[in-house]
Amino acid sequence: MPAYRAPLRDMRFVFDEVLDAYATLQSLPSQREFGNDLGGAILEEAAKLAENVLAPLNGPGDKQGCQYDPQSKAVKTPDGFPAAYKQFAEGGWTALACAPEFGGQGLPHVLNMMVEEMVCSANLSLGMYPGLTHGAINALTEHGTREQQDQYLPKLISGEWTGTMCLTEPQCGTDLGLIRTRALPQADGSYAISGTKIWITGGEHDLADNIAHLVLAKLPDAPDSVKGISLFLVPKFLEDGTRNPAFCGGLEHKMGIKGSATCVMNFEGARGWLIGEPNKGLKCMFTMMNSARLMVGMQGLGIAESAYQVSLGFAKERLQSRSLSGPKVADKPADPILVHPDVRRMLLRQKVMIEGCRALAYFTGMHLDVAHDHEDPQVRQQSDDLVQLLTPVVKAFLTDEGFNCANDGLQVLGGSGFTEDWGIEQLVRDCRITRIYEGTNGIQALDLVGRKLALGGGRAVRSYFALVEGWLKANADAPHAAAVGKALKQLQQATMWIATEGMKDPEQAGAASVPYLRLFALTTLAWFWSRMALTAQHKLAAGSSESAFYGAKLKSADFYMARVLTETDSLLAEVQAGKSSLMAFSEEEFAA
Amino acid sequence: MPAYRAPLRDMRFVFDEVLDAYATLQSLPSQREFGNDLGGAILEEAAKLAENVLAPLNGPGDKQGCQYDPQSKAVKTPDGFPAAYKQFAEGGWTALACAPEFGGQGLPHVLNMMVEEMVCSANLSLGMYPGLTHGAINALTEHGTREQQDQYLPKLISGEWTGTMCLTEPQCGTDLGLIRTRALPQADGSYAISGTKIWITGGEHDLADNIAHLVLAKLPDAPDSVKGISLFLVPKFLEDGTRNPAFCGGLEHKMGIKGSATCVMNFEGARGWLIGEPNKGLKCMFTMMNSARLMVGMQGLGIAESAYQVSLGFAKERLQSRSLSGPKVADKPADPILVHPDVRRMLLRQKVMIEGCRALAYFTGMHLDVAHDHEDPQVRQQSDDLVQLLTPVVKAFLTDEGFNCANDGLQVLGGSGFTEDWGIEQLVRDCRITRIYEGTNGIQALDLVGRKLALGGGRAVRSYFALVEGWLKANADAPHAAAVGKALKQLQQATMWIATEGMKDPEQAGAASVPYLRLFALTTLAWFWSRMALTAQHKLAAGSSESAFYGAKLKSADFYMARVLTETDSLLAEVQAGKSSLMAFSEEEFAA
Structure with missing residues (x-):
C-alpha cells in the first residue's frame, strides 16, 4: 500500500483561499491570534504524525485486532497502538480545541476537524479512542458541575484518560x-449503575490510565420513554484508586475497524454521578452526539482521501x-490504465466528491466556531442554524461518499483491490x-427533514437558501452559477x-x-464547486504560478x-414520488 | 443468521408464468421431455441441497478459510467442504446441463443457472469449485479433440475432477x-508449460481426485499480442498417475470468498496439450468466459436474495x-422497524432489483438454450444475438446490484449488520x-458498447429494441407500458x-x-416489471387464490x-455529457 500523504495544499486551498477562514476566525474573541502561520504549522505537524506514526499501524492493526482476556477482563489493543496513542496525547492533539482553563489549547474546532480528517485517513481505528473522548469532554463541559469538570476535564483533555x-x-x-x-x-449522592451496554467503543483498552464512561440510565420511577433517561459519569477507577465494577464482558467481532475495541460493558452496581438534570439525559447525549456526528463525517472524508491516493x-x-486514441507510452508494453475513460471516471468521482465534501465540512466547522464564540448573538444564532442544518448532511453524505469512494477506488485496482495487499479492501x-x-x-x-427543516419554523433552511442565492446574485459570472441555480431550485x-x-x-x-438529504448535499457541493472554480479563476487571472x-x-x-x-x-423525482409505493x-x- | 430459504415460488413465477419457458424449451429437439414436473422436482431437490448442506457451511467456511501447506504445496478447504462437494457431485449437480454422450444429463442451461442462483445464495465460496469446472467443460466440448473429450469430459462432468x-x-x-x-x-506432441499464474480459483484443493488446468500460454515466436496466445490443458495428475509439475505456490489473502482457494500457480515445465488451434487461445478463452459471465451474474443475484432474506x-x-402514523403493535414496547418508510425503501429496492434481475437472467438463460438447440438457424441466430447482447448486462448489473442489495441489507440491520453475528457483512x-x-x-x-452494439452492424441491438417495441405494441394496456416506452426512448x-x-x-x-450499461439494465428491468405485473393482473383476474x-x-x-x-x-444526461470532462x-x- 502506498504511503498516505496528507493533502495539505488542498486543505489550505479550501480553508484559506475559498472560505477565507482565518479572517472569519480572527473576528472571534477567542481566536484573534489564530493566523496562517500558526494554523499552517499545526497542520504540518499533524500531517507528520498521521503519515509517520498512525498510518504505518493501520494495516497491522487490522490484521492483529484487539484481544480480550476473560480472566482479567482486560483488552489489549494492537501492537504499537499504546505507544502511538501516547505520542498523540503528549503532542497535545487531544487538547487542541479544548478549553484553556482545563488545559486545552483553545484552538478552533474547525482545525480539530481538519486534524481529524488526517487521523482518519491514516488510521481510523486508532483515531476512535481519542475521538470518543471528545464526546465525554463536551458533555462535561456543557453539563457537568464545576467539581466534576475540575476532576475529569484536565485528565481527559490531556489524554491521560479516555x-x-x-x-x-x-x-x-x-x-x-x-x-x-x-x-x-x-446515600452519598452517587448512584449505583446496573445494566449491560453494547457496541461501546473504547470501553476497555490499554491506552490510558482511566476511562470515564458516560452512561445513559434510568432513575427509579422514570417515565417509560426518552423523557425518562439520565446521563451518568462512571469512571473505571474511582478517585481512591479502587476498581469500579464496570467491566468489559467481551469484544464484538466486526467487519472492520478491528483495531478499535468495541466492547460489551457490564455495569454491576458501579458508582456513578449524575451529569446535568435528572431525566434530561437525552439533551446531554445530543451534546456528545452532535459534535460526534461531524467527526464521523470527517472519518468518511478521511477514508475517501486514502482510497483516492x-x-x-x-x-x-x-x-x-492501449489507450483508445492510440498508444500513449509507446516504449512500454501497454499504457497505464489512467488513460482509459472509465478509470478516469472512477477516479474523478472520488476527487470531486472528496474536495467538495472537504469544502462543506470545513465550512460547517468554521461556523461551529462562530456559533460558539462570536460576540454578536445574532451572528452566533445564524451560524448555529447553519451547523445544525448541515450536521446530518455532513455525517450522512460524507460517510456514504466515503464508502462509494473506497469502492470506486477498489474497483480501479480490480483483483488487486480485493486482496489484502493494497489495503484498500480494509478502507471499504x-x-x-x-x-x-x-x-x-x-x-x-x-433528523434533517424532521427537526432541522422545522428549526425556528423553517428559519435555518430559509437562511441557508438566502445565503446561496445571495452568493449567486453577487457572483452571477462564477463558473457554473447557472447549474448551481438550477439545482438550488x-x-x-x-x-x-x-x-x-x-x-x-x-x-x-x-x-x-434519504433522497432529499442527497439532493441537499449534491446541491451544496455544486455551490462549493462553483466557489472553488471562481477562486481558481481569480488566482489564475492574477498570474499564479x-x-x-x-x-x-x-x-x-x-x-x-x-x-x-x-x-x-x-432525486427530485424520487422525493416527489411520495410514500404510496412504500407503504402499500x-x-x-x-x-411474496 | 436466519436460514436461507430458496425462493422457489418466485423462480417458478418468472420461469413458468412470465417467460412461459417450458413451452419455449419444449420446442427444442433436446428438451421435448422437459416439463413442469421434472423442472419443479429438480429445483426442489436443489433447494434442499442449498438450504441444508451448503448454507450451513457458509459462515464457518468464511471464518476458517483455506489453508496452504508450503511443504506439500497442498491446500485444505474449510471443514465440511469436501463432504459437501462430494454430495453435490454425486447428486448429479455438476452434470446437469452437460452433454449426455459424456455422462451429462442434458438438461437446459437455464435450469443450471437457476440452480446456480440457489447455490450462490447458500455458499458462494463452495459454489466456485464446480462453477469454474464448467468453463473447462465448455472449452473442451467446443474446442477439444474427440480424444481429449473422451479422456476428460466424463470425469469433469461427474465432478470427480475439477x-x-x-x-x-x-x-x-x-x-x-x-x-x-x-x-x-x-517430440510427443505435448507441450512443456512454464510460467506463473495468479488468482486461480480452485488451482489446488482437497475436493477432487484431479484438476484439469486450462492455461493460456504463448508458443515460441508467437505474435506479441492477444493474437499470440494459445490454450493448453494441463492436468494435475497425468494419465499414468504421475504428478505434473503444476504446483500451488500460495493462497491470496482476500476480502471475501475465503472458503474459495485463490491460488498462485507455478507451472514448471508441466506437460500440457493444445486445445483448439495454435494462437487462437483467445477464442477458446471466450468460450469459457461467456458462460462464466452469466454464472457470475447469478452469483450477484444469489447474494442479493440472501441479503434480502x-x-x-x-x-x-x-x-x-413507533410508526410515524401511530403505534402499530401497541402491546409491544415499540413497533418493528418494518413500519418505517426508509426501512421499507431499502428493503423494496432489494426486492424489485432481485426479482427484476431474476427475470432478466432467466430470459437470457432460456435464449442460451434456444441459441444452442433450436432447429431453425435463424431462430438460433436471434437468440444468440440476444444472449451476446445481454451477457455483459447480466454480469455487470446483477453483480453491481448484488453488492448494492447486500449493502442495503446490512444498513437495515444497523450496527448488528456490521458484526459477524448475522452473516450479512460476509455477503457484502x-x-x-x-x-x-x-x-x-x-x-x-x-464489451457492450464496443463489441455488442456493433454485433452484425447493430443487428443485435436493433432486434432487441424491436422485441420490446413489439411487446409494448401488443400489450399497450399492460401496467406501466408508458413508463417502459419512455425509458426505451x-x-x-x-x-x-x-x-x-x-x-x-x-x-x-x-x-x-458504464452509465449506458446501467441505463440499458434499468430499462430492461422496467420491461420485465411491466411483464410481471401483466401476468399478475391476469392471474388475479382469473381468480387466483x-x-x-x-x-x-x-x-x-x-x-x-x-x-x-x-x-x-x-443516466442519459451522463451518457450525453461526453468524454471532455474526463479526458481534460x-x-x-x-x-492537484
Missing part, C-alpha cells in the same frame, strides 16, 4: 427510550491495454460502519414538497428523507457539473 | 496480450420506535469480487449517441459505457417505476 459514550443496549440502539440500565440513588497511484503504474470495511454509528444515515435524513421544490406533504403526513417526509493546481480545480468543477450533478433530476405493502407481501 | 481457468499473471489481467507463460513443443427477517423482528465482502472477476464491470460495459437516444459519437471517437463510447403473491407483484412494479426507474434521466485532465492534474 472517555466513552454508553448508549446502546441489546434491545435498543436508535430508540433510546427502551433502555433498561438502572441508576439507584445512594491508493487508486490514483495504482492507475498511474499499472500497465494494461472500515468505512462501512461510519454510515451506521452515531445515528444511521437514515436517522440523519430523518430543485432543492427548493423538494423542500416545499416536504414542508407541504410532510406537515400533513410525517410518513411522506420519512419516505422522502500554480497553473496545474488551479487548472485542475476548474476542470474538476466541469466534471462535477457534467457527470455528478446530473443525479439531482432523479403488507408485511406478508414483502415476502 | 477444472480451472488459468489466465491472469502478475503483470496482466485485463490485457491478456501481455502474458509470459511459455509452451514449448515436445436476512434483512427482511431482521426488520420484522427488531422493535425500535463475498459479493465484492463478483464486480471484478471474469472481466471487471467496466470491461463488461466496454431514452435508451435508444443513448444508443444513437454512442453509435454516432463512438464511431467518430472510441473514447466517447468508453466514457459513456394467491392474492398476496400477485398483489405484491403489482405493488413491486409500482415501486420500481416510481422510485427506481427515475434514475434513467440522470493531465496526469499531474489528477493529484
Whole structure:
C-alpha cells in the first residue's frame, strides 16, 4: 500500500483561499491570534504524525485486532497502538480545541476537524479512542458541575484518560427510550449503575490510565420513554484508586475497524454521578452526539482521501491495454490504465466528491466556531442554524461518499483491490460502519427533514437558501452559477414538497428523507464547486504560478457539473414520488 | 443468521408464468421431455441441497478459510467442504446441463443457472469449485479433440475432477496480450508449460481426485499480442498417475470468498496439450468466459436474495420506535422497524432489483438454450444475438446490484449488520469480487458498447429494441407500458449517441459505457416489471387464490417505476455529457 500523504495544499486551498477562514476566525474573541502561520504549522505537524506514526499501524492493526482476556477482563489493543496513542496525547492533539482553563489549547474546532480528517485517513481505528473522548469532554463541559469538570476535564483533555459514550443496549440502539440500565440513588449522592451496554467503543483498552464512561440510565420511577433517561459519569477507577465494577464482558467481532475495541460493558452496581438534570439525559447525549456526528463525517472524508491516493497511484503504474486514441507510452508494453475513460471516471468521482465534501465540512466547522464564540448573538444564532442544518448532511453524505469512494477506488485496482495487499479492501470495511454509528444515515435524513427543516419554523433552511442565492446574485459570472441555480431550485421544490406533504403526513417526509438529504448535499457541493472554480479563476487571472493546481480545480468543477450533478433530476423525482409505493405493502407481501 | 430459504415460488413465477419457458424449451429437439414436473422436482431437490448442506457451511467456511501447506504445496478447504462437494457431485449437480454422450444429463442451461442462483445464495465460496469446472467443460466440448473429450469430459462432468481457468499473471489481467507463460513443443506432441499464474480459483484443493488446468500460454515466436496466445490443458495428475509439475505456490489473502482457494500457480515445465488451434487461445478463452459471465451474474443475484432474506427477517423482528402514523403493535414496547418508510425503501429496492434481475437472467438463460438447440438457424441466430447482447448486462448489473442489495441489507440491520453475528457483512465482502472477476464491470460495459452494439452492424441491438417495441405494441394496456416506452426512448437516444459519437471517437463510447450499461439494465428491468405485473393482473383476474403473491407483484412494479426507474434521466444526461470532462485532465492534474 502506498504511503498516505496528507493533502495539505488542498486543505489550505479550501480553508484559506475559498472560505477565507482565518479572517472569519480572527473576528472571534477567542481566536484573534489564530493566523496562517500558526494554523499552517499545526497542520504540518499533524500531517507528520498521521503519515509517520498512525498510518504505518493501520494495516497491522487490522490484521492483529484487539484481544480480550476473560480472566482479567482486560483488552489489549494492537501492537504499537499504546505507544502511538501516547505520542498523540503528549503532542497535545487531544487538547487542541479544548478549553484553556482545563488545559486545552483553545484552538478552533474547525482545525480539530481538519486534524481529524488526517487521523482518519491514516488510521481510523486508532483515531476512535481519542475521538470518543471528545464526546465525554463536551458533555462535561456543557453539563457537568464545576467539581466534576475540575476532576475529569484536565485528565481527559490531556489524554491521560479516555472517555466513552454508553448508549446502546441489546434491545435498543436508535430508540433510546427502551433502555433498561438502572441508576439507584445512594446515600452519598452517587448512584449505583446496573445494566449491560453494547457496541461501546473504547470501553476497555490499554491506552490510558482511566476511562470515564458516560452512561445513559434510568432513575427509579422514570417515565417509560426518552423523557425518562439520565446521563451518568462512571469512571473505571474511582478517585481512591479502587476498581469500579464496570467491566468489559467481551469484544464484538466486526467487519472492520478491528483495531478499535468495541466492547460489551457490564455495569454491576458501579458508582456513578449524575451529569446535568435528572431525566434530561437525552439533551446531554445530543451534546456528545452532535459534535460526534461531524467527526464521523470527517472519518468518511478521511477514508475517501486514502482510497483516492491508493487508486490514483495504482492507475498511474499499472500497465494494461492501449489507450483508445492510440498508444500513449509507446516504449512500454501497454499504457497505464489512467488513460482509459472509465478509470478516469472512477477516479474523478472520488476527487470531486472528496474536495467538495472537504469544502462543506470545513465550512460547517468554521461556523461551529462562530456559533460558539462570536460576540454578536445574532451572528452566533445564524451560524448555529447553519451547523445544525448541515450536521446530518455532513455525517450522512460524507460517510456514504466515503464508502462509494473506497469502492470506486477498489474497483480501479480490480483483483488487486480485493486482496489484502493494497489495503484498500480494509478502507471499504472500515468505512462501512461510519454510515451506521452515531445515528444511521437514515436517522440523519430523518433528523434533517424532521427537526432541522422545522428549526425556528423553517428559519435555518430559509437562511441557508438566502445565503446561496445571495452568493449567486453577487457572483452571477462564477463558473457554473447557472447549474448551481438550477439545482438550488430543485432543492427548493423538494423542500416545499416536504414542508407541504410532510406537515400533513410525517410518513411522506420519512419516505422522502434519504433522497432529499442527497439532493441537499449534491446541491451544496455544486455551490462549493462553483466557489472553488471562481477562486481558481481569480488566482489564475492574477498570474499564479500554480497553473496545474488551479487548472485542475476548474476542470474538476466541469466534471462535477457534467457527470455528478446530473443525479439531482432523479432525486427530485424520487422525493416527489411520495410514500404510496412504500407503504402499500403488507408485511406478508414483502415476502411474496 | 436466519436460514436461507430458496425462493422457489418466485423462480417458478418468472420461469413458468412470465417467460412461459417450458413451452419455449419444449420446442427444442433436446428438451421435448422437459416439463413442469421434472423442472419443479429438480429445483426442489436443489433447494434442499442449498438450504441444508451448503448454507450451513457458509459462515464457518468464511471464518476458517483455506489453508496452504508450503511443504506439500497442498491446500485444505474449510471443514465440511469436501463432504459437501462430494454430495453435490454425486447428486448429479455438476452434470446437469452437460452433454449426455459424456455422462451429462442434458438438461437446459437455464435450469443450471437457476440452480446456480440457489447455490450462490447458500455458499458462494463452495459454489466456485464446480462453477469454474464448467468453463473447462465448455472449452473442451467446443474446442477439444474427440480424444481429449473422451479422456476428460466424463470425469469433469461427474465432478470427480475439477477444472480451472488459468489466465491472469502478475503483470496482466485485463490485457491478456501481455502474458509470459511459455509452451514449448515436445517430440510427443505435448507441450512443456512454464510460467506463473495468479488468482486461480480452485488451482489446488482437497475436493477432487484431479484438476484439469486450462492455461493460456504463448508458443515460441508467437505474435506479441492477444493474437499470440494459445490454450493448453494441463492436468494435475497425468494419465499414468504421475504428478505434473503444476504446483500451488500460495493462497491470496482476500476480502471475501475465503472458503474459495485463490491460488498462485507455478507451472514448471508441466506437460500440457493444445486445445483448439495454435494462437487462437483467445477464442477458446471466450468460450469459457461467456458462460462464466452469466454464472457470475447469478452469483450477484444469489447474494442479493440472501441479503434480502436476512434483512427482511431482521426488520420484522427488531422493535425500535413507533410508526410515524401511530403505534402499530401497541402491546409491544415499540413497533418493528418494518413500519418505517426508509426501512421499507431499502428493503423494496432489494426486492424489485432481485426479482427484476431474476427475470432478466432467466430470459437470457432460456435464449442460451434456444441459441444452442433450436432447429431453425435463424431462430438460433436471434437468440444468440440476444444472449451476446445481454451477457455483459447480466454480469455487470446483477453483480453491481448484488453488492448494492447486500449493502442495503446490512444498513437495515444497523450496527448488528456490521458484526459477524448475522452473516450479512460476509455477503457484502463475498459479493465484492463478483464486480471484478471474469472481466471487471467496466470491461463488461466496454464489451457492450464496443463489441455488442456493433454485433452484425447493430443487428443485435436493433432486434432487441424491436422485441420490446413489439411487446409494448401488443400489450399497450399492460401496467406501466408508458413508463417502459419512455425509458426505451431514452435508451435508444443513448444508443444513437454512442453509435454516432463512438464511431467518430472510441473514447466517447468508453466514457459513456458504464452509465449506458446501467441505463440499458434499468430499462430492461422496467420491461420485465411491466411483464410481471401483466401476468399478475391476469392471474388475479382469473381468480387466483394467491392474492398476496400477485398483489405484491403489482405493488413491486409500482415501486420500481416510481422510485427506481427515475434514475434513467440522470443516466442519459451522463451518457450525453461526453468524454471532455474526463479526458481534460493531465496526469499531474489528477493529484492537484
